[in-house]
Amino acid sequence: MTPEPSELQELVRELHQQAEPWQPAGMGTRLSWGPPIKGASATVSCRRLSGIVEYSPGDFTVTALAGSPLVELQAELAHHKQWLAVDWPWGSGSDGQASGSLGGLVARGLAGGLRQRYLGLRDQIIGLELIRSDGIRARAGGKVVKNVAGYDLMRLMTGSWGALGLISSLTLRTMPEPPQRRGLLLNGPLEALGQLAAWLLGSSLSPERIDWWRPPLLQGDETGLLISLASINAHTLDEQICCIAAKAAPLLISAQALEPAELASLVGQSQGAETEASDWLLRLAVRPRLATTLLSDPSLTGLPVVLGAGSGLGLSWATASALPTYKVEALRRHCQQGGGYLTVLRQPTSTKLPAWLDAPSRPMIEAIKRQFDPKQQLSRGRLPGVEPPRS
Numbered sequence: 001m002t003p004e005p006s007e008l009q010e011l012v013r014e015l016h017q018q019a020e021p022w023q024p025a026g027m028g029t030r031l032s033w034g035p036p037i038k039g040a041s042a043t044v045s046c047r048r049l050s051g052i053v054e055y056s057p058g059d060f061t062v063t064a065l066a067g068s069p070l071v072e073l074q075a076e077l078a079h080h081k082q083w084l085a086v087d088w089p090w091g092s093g094s095d096g097q098a099s100g101s102l103g104g105l106v107a108r109g110l111a112g113g114l115r116q117r118y119l120g121l122r123d124q125i126i127g128l129e130l131i132r133s134d135g136i137r138a139r140a141g142g143k144v145v146k147n148v149a150g151y152d153l154m155r156l157m158t159g160s161w162g163a164l165g166l167i168s169s170l171t172l173r174t175m176p177e178p179p180q181r182r183g184l185l186l187n188g189p190l191e192a193l194g195q196l197a198a199w200l201l202g203s204s205l206s207p208e209r210i211d212w213w214r215p216p217l218l219q220g221d222e223t224g225l226l227i228s229l230a231s232i233n234a235h236t237l238d239e240q241i242c243c244i245a246a247k248a249a250p251l252l253i254s255a256q257a258l259e260p261a262e263l264a265s266l267v268g269q270s271q272g273a274e275t276e277a278s279d280w281l282l283r284l285a286v287r288p289r290l291a292t293t294l295l296s297d298p299s300l301t302g303l304p305v306v307l308g309a310g311s312g313l314g315l316s317w318a319t320a321s322a323l324p325t326y327k328v329e330a331l332r333r334h335c336q337q338g339g340g341y342l343t344v345l346r347q348p349t350s351t352k353l354p355a356w357l358d359a360p361s362r363p364m365i366e367a368i369k370r371q372f373d374p375k376q377q378l379s380r381g382r383l384p385g386v387e388p389p390r391s
């Protein structure tokens with residue numbers, strides 16, 4: 001169903017009256033990723049809920065309807081030399097054409113390496129409006145009219161996977177586009193790179209991203225660090241690059257300076273822009289100081305990995321033949337032992353691994369779900385932190 005904005009609330013009310021199961025959708029680019037929806041379910045698309053409602057470049061805020069394509073929003077902000085400081089979602093293509101909608105971005109709540117400097121998505125949201133499963137509108141944050149008592153709706157809806165309500169509009173913080181951007185690709189022994197990453201994270205330098213990289217992004221089975229630096233001043237960038245290279249040399253780490261176009265191309269590769277469709281797509285999370293241990297895990301040998309050095313969050317992808325299921329299970333155990341988790345975003349049709357496992361806070365998550373969606377209509381079988389029912 002693709003309602004006009006004026007029809008949306010009434011449609012949700014009707015679905016509620018009939019206790020009809022349904023899932024919210026943006027542009028449908030990644031609707032099937034993650035746990036399968038249980039049983040028959042209608043899909044309510046936000047495609048027609050598109051456009052900027054209010055943009056105040058001077059205040060660095062933009063309010064847009066949830067179905068707005070991210071690529072169009074970024075293009076509009078670029079006219080004012082501003083941007084939303086988020087990575088293109090994995091698999092968006094080099095020009096971001098398949099990046100999906102703003103609502104989908106927030107509903108999945110995933111962020112890339114840019115969170116090193118600009119924080120996660122939830123920290124960039126100033127306000128949002130949603131339609132609850134009973135059809136009532138609620139707002140939170142900037143320009144508050146009515147809030148849902150007691151909940152921080154912006155954090156709750158970020159990463160809710162369409163299970164708590166339909167996000168109808170969002171107010172986000174915009175950033176000035178940095179006039180200068182340069183990169184560094186560091187290559188060397190894993191342990192030495194770990195030392196350098198730890199130093200960099202504790203230093204007064206503020207790279208936009210410090211990402212661990214594994215092949216095929218690099219030659220052979222090497223691991224590297226991809227660093228992106230941004231500033232208003234080219235001289236500052238040169239100083240930062242010299243400072244990092246000087247620290248790397250005694251550790252036998254080679255440092256290759258990257259011009260903006262080279263940096264953009266490598267970042268695009270790490271976002272799956274030029275990667276053939278892969279059967280597996282895994283979200284990895286470990287404590288940042290354990291990143292080198294995870295990268296040494298034999299299950300990851302030969303697979304591409306992109307992992308934020310500061311966040312410990314990243315992605316790996318592979319074909320079914322390159323990654324047998326038992327290795328994914330071993331990786332999941334490894335991530336859990338490292339205080340993290342593994343989410344199976346995509347898997348071969350022949351395997352049935354749970355996309356995620358129970359979180360310790362499962363009872364609380366389920367209690368919130370009952371409050372937001374008492375008839376359990378929304379995105380059945382897909383509640384983050386609650387292991388999906390096995391079929």
Ligand SMILES: Cc1cc2nc3c(=O)[nH]c(=O)nc-3n(C[C@H](O)[C@H](O)[C@H](O)COP(=O)(O)OP(=O)(O)OC[C@H]3O[C@@H](n4cnc5c(N)ncnc54)[C@H](O)[C@@H]3O)c2cc1C
Pocket residue numbers: 023024025026027028029030031032033034046066067086087088089090099100101102103104105106107108109110111112113161162163165166167168281315345379
């Ligand atoms: C660096 C980075 C990496 C990412 N990697 C991945 C990845 O590997 N896999 C992945 O799945 N996503 C990933 N994402 C998230 C990705 O941005 C979203 O999946 C994408 O934006 C979906 O957009 P869409 O409009 O096509 O949503 P759809 O494919 O239509 O829906 C995606 C999900 O969002 C929900 N949803 C969509 N719109 C709304 C709404 N208005 N209100 C409530 N719920 C809604 C749907 O129910 C569904 O669960 C990544 C994001 C970033 C920034």
